[in-house]
Amino acid sequence: MKPIPSFDHPVHEFIQRRWSPLAFDEALLGRETVLSLFEAARWAASANNGQPWRFAWAERDGGERHARLVSCLKPGNDLWAPKAPLLILTVVRTTRERDGAPHPWARYDLGLAMGNLTCQATSMGLYVHNMAGFEAEKAQELFSLPPDFEAVTMVAVGRLGRPEDLPEKLRAREEAPRTRKPLEELFLP
Ligand SMILES: Cc1cc2nc3c(=O)[nH]c(=O)nc-3n(C[C@H](O)[C@H](O)[C@H](O)COP(=O)(O)O)c2cc1C
Numbered sequence: 001m002k003p004i005p006s007f008d009h010p011v012h013e014f015i016q017r018r019w020s021p022l023a024f025d026e027a028l029l030g031r032e033t034v035l036s037l038f039e040a041a042r043w044a045a046s047a048n049n050g051q052p053w054r055f056a057w058a059e060r061d062g063g064e065r066h067a068r069l070v071s072c073l074k075p076g077n078d079l080w081a082p083k084a085p086l087l088i089l090t091v092v093r094t095t096r097e098r099d100g101a102p103h104p105w106a107r108y109d110l111g112l113a114m115g116n117l118t119c120q121a122t123s124m125g126l127y128v129h130n131m132a133g134f135e136a137e138k139a140q141e142l143f144s145l146p147p148d149f150e151a152v153t154m155v156a157v158g159r160l161g162r163p164e165d166l167p168e169k170l171r172a173r174e175e176a177p178r179t180r181k182p183l184e185e186l187f188l189p
Helices: 013-017 031-042 061-072 106-123 136-142 166-176
Strands: 053-057 086-093 127-131 151-160
Touching: 013 106, 031 053, 031 106, 053 061, 053 106, 086 106, 106 127, 106 151, 106 166, 136 151
Parallel strands: none
Antiparallel strands: 053 086, 086 151, 127 151
């Protein structure tokens, strides 16, 4: 079991419960659940309501599309993420729709959308594990992303699995306590 960290100040139970597991239960989530997650993402705030987030996703039974996502995972992530019932490639449009100018806040907006998705997932008893460890150029090609769209992360989502089912070298990480910088360190003078 993941040790529960001690919080220095009261926070919502969704914040308390969230963490990034490696062991996922393989049971599928079903299309309605998946669409609720993306609906939550859709309603995030964004600069000028530009909504620059895009998603390519597949459930584990998603055949060729799921295989395409799995093929983009870097070594390490490929040991555990393929088992998750849902894989997502997150993408931003890096230019503004209205005039094609560079969009400095696009990634910030995508982060907010993923925060919404994560909050929704937690409320449904699901867990979200973000990954930078994937081949962005390969994803760009395999998902035919236009030049002003950028793959940002891959994300695994599902219910908690059993740490015992993980490869030995991942198990210790799964059970390690979660740590954070002290709050004071985040505040600028
Ligand atoms: C943008 C981003 C990229 C990440 N990349 C990876 C990754 O490639 N592989 C991995 O196992 N975890 C990855 N993580 C998960 C972090 O390691 C994890 O969020 C962090 O250690 C804090 O742990 P917690 O989410 O359980 O609180 C990533 C998280 C974020 C937000």
